[in-house]
Amino acid sequence: MGLLKVSVILLLSLVTMTLAQPPGCKIRITDKGLEMLKAETKNFVEGELSNITMPEMRGTEGRFQYTIKDVKVTELNLTSDLRFQPDVGLLFEVQNSSITLNFQRRILYWLFYDEGAINASAEGVNIFTVLHLSKDEEGRLKISNITCDASIAKMRAKFSGTLGRVYDFIGTFLTTGMRFILNRQICPALNHAALVLVNQLLETIPVRTEVDSYVGIDYSLLSDPVVTESSLDMDFRGMFYSLKNENETLVNYAVNPVVREYDRMVYLSLSEYFFDSGLFSYFKGGLFQTQIANERMPKDLEVLLRTTYLGTMMMLNPALMDQPLSLEIEVTSPPRSTIKTSGASVAVTSGVKVLVLPAGKPPVQLSSMTMEGKFNAKVSMKGKRLTIHLDLRRFKIYSNQSALESLALIPLQGPLKTMLQISVVPLINNYIKRGVQIPLPDGLDFVEEVVEYHNGYIIVGANLHFRTSLRELIENKLSGHTNNTV
Numbered sequence: 001m002g003l004l005k006v007s008v009i010l011l012l013s014l015v016t017m018t019l020a021q022p023p024g025c026k027i028r029i030t031d032k033g034l035e036m037l038k039a040e041t042k043n044f045v046e047g048e049l050s051n052i053t054m055p056e057m058r059g060t061e062g063r064f065q066y067t068i069k070d071v072k073v074t075e076l077n078l079t080s081d082l083r084f085q086p087d088v089g090l091l092f093e094v095q096n097s098s099i100t101l102n103f104q105r106r107i108l109y110w111l112f113y114d115e116g117a118i119n120a121s122a123e124g125v126n127i128f129t130v131l132h133l134s135k136d137e138e139g140r141l142k143i144s145n146i147t148c149d150a151s152i153a154k155m156r157a158k159f160s161g162t163l164g165r166v167y168d169f170i171g172t173f174l175t176t177g178m179r180f181i182l183n184r185q186i187c188p189a190l191n192h193a194a195l196v197l198v199n200q201l202l203e204t205i206p207v208r209t210e211v212d213s214y215v216g217i218d219y220s221l222l223s224d225p226v227v228t229e230s231s232l233d234m235d236f237r238g239m240f241y242s243l244k245n246e247n248e249t250l251v252n253y254a255v256n257p258v259v260r261e262y263d264r265m266v267y268l269s270l271s272e273y274f275f276d277s278g279l280f281s282y283f284k285g286g287l288f289q290t291q292i293a294n295e296r297m298p299k300d301l302e303v304l305l306r307t308t309y310l311g312t313m314m315m316l317n318p319a320l321m322d323q324p325l326s327l328e329i330e331v332t333s334p335p336r337s338t339i340k341t342s343g344a345s346v347a348v349t350s351g352v353k354v355l356v357l358p359a360g361k362p363p364v365q366l367s368s369m370t371m372e373g374k375f376n377a378k379v380s381m382k383g384k385r386l387t388i389h390l391d392l393r394r395f396k397i398y399s400n401q402s403a404l405e406s407l408a409l410i411p412l413q414g415p416l417k418t419m420l421q422i423s424v425v426p427l428i429n430n431y432i433k434r435g436v437q438i439p440l441p442d443g444l445d446f447v448e449e450v451v452e453y454h455n456g457y458i459i460v461g462a463n464l465h466f467r468t469s470l471r472e473l474i475e476n477k478l479s480g481h482t483n484n485t486v
Contacts, residue, residue, distance in 0.1 A: 022256040023222055024238025024274040026267075027439065031084065031230045033265030033464050038082045040470040041092060046076045047471050048193040049099065052185045057177060067106040068118075068178070075100035078125075084227050089133035089143070097125040099182070120175060122182055124153020129190055133227065139220025140207050141234065146194045148187035155179040197474045204442040211436055214285035215240050215278065219439040230262055236439060238270065240278040242285045250280040250334070255456035264461040266446065268381070268438055271457040275337040275377075275388075278436075279346070288331035288350075290424065293357065294324060301419050305354060308412060309366045313356065320364060326355040329371070329424075337377065341453055344377040346390065352397065368400045369409065373420070381449040381460050385435035390428055392421050443473040 050073045057068040078097040085091040099122040106115040132145040155175040210216045218239045226233040241249050250273070257269035282288060305325050306313075313320045335348040350371045355363040374394035380387050395417040399405035440446075446462035468476075 021222060021237070022252055022254065022271070022273070023235035024252060024254070024271050024277065025219065025236040025439070026257045026259055026269040027234045027236065028259045028261075028267040028269075029232045030262045030265060030267070032262070034082055034084065034090075034232075036265055036464055038080070040466060041082050042078060042080045044470045044474075045080065045092070045094075045190065045193065046078060048189050048197075049073060049076055049186065052182070052189055054103075054178070054181050054185065057181075065108040069104050069106075071101055071103040071178075073099060074102045074119075084229055084232060085130055086228050088130060089225075089227055090131040092127075092129040092131065094125060094127035098123050099125055101178070101182075118157055120155060120157040120178060122152045122155045122179065124151075126151050126153075127186060127190070129187075129194075131194055133232070134224045135221035138207050139222075139237070140205060141202055141221060141225065142199050143194045143202075146191050148190055150183055150186040152179050152183050155182075201441050201470075201474050205439045206437055207439075210243065211240070214243060214287050215281040216243055216246070217241075217278075217436060233259070238274045238277075240274075240281040242281040244285055248284060250277045252277075257457040257459070258454075259459060261459070261461060264448075264450075265463045266461075268386075268446075268460040268462070269457055270379075270386070270460075272337050272339050275339075275344075275346075276334070279337065280334040283331060283334040288335075288348075289329065290427075291326060291328050292419070292423065293326035296423065297325065297327070298415075298419055298423070301415050304412060304415050308408065309354060312366050316364060316366075320356045320358060323359070324357045326357050326363065328353040328355060332370075339453060339458055340455055343453055344379060344458065345393075346375045346377050348373045348375065351400075367405070369397050370400055371416070372396045375425075379451050379458055379460075381438075381446050381451065381462065382435070383445045384438050384440045386438055386460075387435035388432055390425055390432075392417065392425055395420070441473070442476075443467045 052073055054071040058066070060066075076097070076099055078094050080092065080094045080097075082090060082092050101120045101122070103118055103120070104115065105118050128147075128149045130147040131143050132147070134142060134144040136142045136144075155178060157175045157178075205219070206217070207220050208216065208218045218237045218241060220237050222235045222237055239249060239252070252271075252273045254271040254273035254276070257271045259267045259269050261267055302325055305327075306321075310321075330351050331348055332351045333349055335346050337344060337346050350373070352369040352371045353365055354367040354369070355365055357363050372395070373392060375390040376393050378389045378391070380389070395413060397409050397413055397416060399409060438446075443466060445465050445467060446460070447465045449460055449462040452459045452461065466473075
């Protein structure tokens with residue numbers, strides 16, 4: 001029985017390992033990145049605490065009848081820290097800080113009536129807040145829970161007006177009540193800021209969205225983020241899919257990207273699968289085919305084609321000699337990328353047909369060839385858009401009909417390669433130059449990017465930059481001014 005139990009456990013472990021999907025995209029935020037977020041977080045928290053509202057206070061103390069209203073936070077002096085909380089998320093802590101308040105008093109003492117402003121200060125303010133990070137059902141990063149504890153050591157009030165000194169003896173009573181109420185307002189304000197406002201900002205991270213009219217991209221988290229003392233690591237699916245058939249996707253057999261660096265604020269790692277799934281999806285979307293004819297046909301190439309296939313046209317029909325020629329190029333299998341320490345490349349295999357286009361009649365095929373090309377791919381990052389620039393390096397064509405025709409095609413290799421470099425490659429680069437957005441919230445960009453090539457994946461190391469403040473980003477999100485397109 002014990003042996004059977006062990007066997008079942010091993011089998012389940014094997015199945016789990018088999019089903020586990022390696023990420024196509026990984027992001028690491030380091031403690032240096034968190035350092036940059038400290039000032040933004042502090043300003044954001046101060047903004048939330050400054051909006052605290054307190055209810056009107058009425059009561060009687062001895063011969064005094066009082067009303068306290070219009071309580072406003074006028075100044076915050078927070079000494080705060082933001083750091084990673086291992087296995088949980090983020091820790092935001094405020095120590096030995098102060099909050100200044102202003103409110104209106106209305107006091108009746110015997111026949112004396114007085115009203116005026118009161119300045120009060122909460123001192124020894126301590127806040128301990130832990131943000132629990134996880135992935136939601138859609139695979140988006142979110143704050144799933146918040147643990148908050150706040151305390152105020154003491155509170156002082158300074159009365160103004162003709163009876164200011166008379167009121168000093170009830171100051172302790174009033175400030176005790178205000179201290180209790182203020183203390184109870186801090187954590188709810190921070191709960192709302194994290195669970196509602198910050199989560200709304202995180203919703204601007206693209207999870208599954210269209211890139212263009214052909215493909216979409218899936219940036220859903222595969223698991224909860226991994227938090228250590230020095231980093232926050234997130235594994236994303238990093239997979240493209242064809243909009244024609246979203247369920248027809250490429251299986252991920254690529255290596256798992258590894259990030260070991262901590263020197264920069266953020267690291268983005270993309271495996272070969274990230275690029276291969278994009279190539280696969282565009283292939284399934286029917287994008288990798290083109291026709292070169294008429295004004296798109298270079299004159300030198302047309303002359304060379306006529307010379308090469310002169311005998312074929314004469315045997316088929318001499319009347320074809322003066323008719324326009326056409327090249328039809330169609331990728332026959334999904335291109336594949338290769339990433340090594342020396343750089344990245346893309347291998348493409350295409351079918352090429354040479355056709356004559358007689359007026360008013362169906363095209364006549366002169367030849368069918370296979371074309372193999374290898375492109376160098378230069379990866380770069382700007383803002384939060386990943387772009388690729390292709391450059392044709394290797395090129396070979398051979399006949400699908402006979403070895404003899406393959407020999408005859410050798411003179412075509414150079415002109416065809418030049419034609420592709422001049423006519424086709426620029427079209428591809430112009431199409432892909434807009435790039436694809438990587439999963440960062442709106443308003444947060446990469447700067448000072450450096451791309452490193454490894455065996456099976458690339459790593460982009462960068463620093464982070466807020467285009468606007470965290471508060472402005474959230475306010476824009478609430479007013480519907482953000483742009484979530486990829």
